[in-house]
Amino acid sequence: MGIDISLFLEKLREEIKSYKVPVVELVSVQTRDPFKVLVATILSARTKDETTAKASERLFKVAPDSETLATLSQEQIKKLIYPVGFYKAKAGYLSNLPKALEAFAKKVPSDLDDLLTLPGVGRKTASLVLNVAFQKDAICVDTHVHRIMNIWGYVSTTTPLKTEMALRKKLPLHHWQEVNTILVTFGQGTCHPVSPHCDRCVLLDLCPKKGVTPRKIH
Numbered sequence: 659m660g661i662d663i664s665l666f667l668e669k670l671r672e673e674i675k676s677y678k679v680p681v682v683e684l685v686s687v688q689t690r691d692p693f694k695v696l697v698a699t700i701l702s703a704r705t706k707d708e709t710t711a712k713a714s715e716r717l718f719k720v721a722p723d724s725e726t727l728a729t730l731s732q733e734q735i736k737k738l739i740y741p742v743g744f745y746k747a748k749a750g751y752l753s754n755l756p757k758a759l760e761a762f763a764k765k766v767p768s769d770l771d772d773l774l775t776l777p778g779v780g781r782k783t784a785s786l787v788l789n790v791a792f793q794k795d796a797i798c799v800d801t802h803v804h805r806i807m808n809i810w811g812y813v814s815t816t817t818p819l820k821t822e823m824a825l826r827k828k829l830p831l832h833h834w835q836e837v838n839t840i841l842v843t844f845g846q847g848t849c850h851p852v853s854p855h856c857d858r859c860v861l862l863d864l865c866p867k868k869g870v871t872p873r874k875i876h
C-alpha cells in the first residue's frame with residue numbers, strides 16, 4: 659500500500675514552520691514582484707541560499723526592474739552577482755532578459771510556455787515563478803522533490819521531468835503549489851541528500867525509506 663501523501667505533507671507543513679525559508683520564497687514574501695522572483699530564481703540555481711540572498715540584494719539595489727537591468731553591462735552584472743554558481747552564464751542570461759521581456763510588454767509572463775522562452779529559464783524555474791510569483795498551479799520538481807518523492811515510493815522515476823509528469827497525474831491539485839517549498843525546506847533541514855537525519859524525522863515511523871541504506875540511518 660502506498661503512503662498517505664496528504665498526511666505526510668500535513669506533518670511536514672507543521673514541522674518546517676521553525677525551519678529557514680528558502681530564498682526564493684523569502685524574496686516573494688518581501689516583494690511579491692514577479693521580476694525579482696524570476697531573477698532570484700535564476701540566481702539560485704546550484705547556489706547556496708545565503709549566497710543567492712546577498713547577490714540578489716546587491717543586484718536589486720542597482721537594478722530593481724527590467725528597465726534598470728537593461729542599463730547594466732554584462733560585466734557589471736557579473737560583478738554584482740559573483741559568487742553565485744555559474745555567475746558568468748547567469749550574467750549573460752540576465753543581460754539578455756530585458757530584451758526578451760519586451761515581447762511581453764516588459765512584464766514577466768504568467769504562462770509556462772512564455773516563461774520557457776526567457777534566457778536561463780527551464781521548467782523548474784518557470785514552475786517556481788508560476789507558484790511563487792503568480793500563485794498558479796504548477797509543480798516545481800527540483801532535486802529535493804524528485805529525491806524525496808522516490809524515497810517515499812510515491813513515485814518511482816529516474817529523472818525530475820518524469821517525476822513532474824508522474825506527480826501531475828497523481829498528486830492532488832491542492833498540493834501542487836506547496837509541495838516544492840515543503841520538500842525543499844525539509845530536504846535542506848532534515849532529509850538531506852547525503853545522510854538524511856531519519857533519527858529526528860517526524861516521518862520516521864511512516865517513511866518507506868526507499869533507497870536510503872541502513873548506513874545512512876543514524
Ligand code: SF4
Pocket residue numbers: 809848849850854855856859860861862865866867870
Ligand atoms: S525518515 Fe529519513 S528518509 Fe524518510 S523522510 Fe525522514 S529523513 Fe527522509
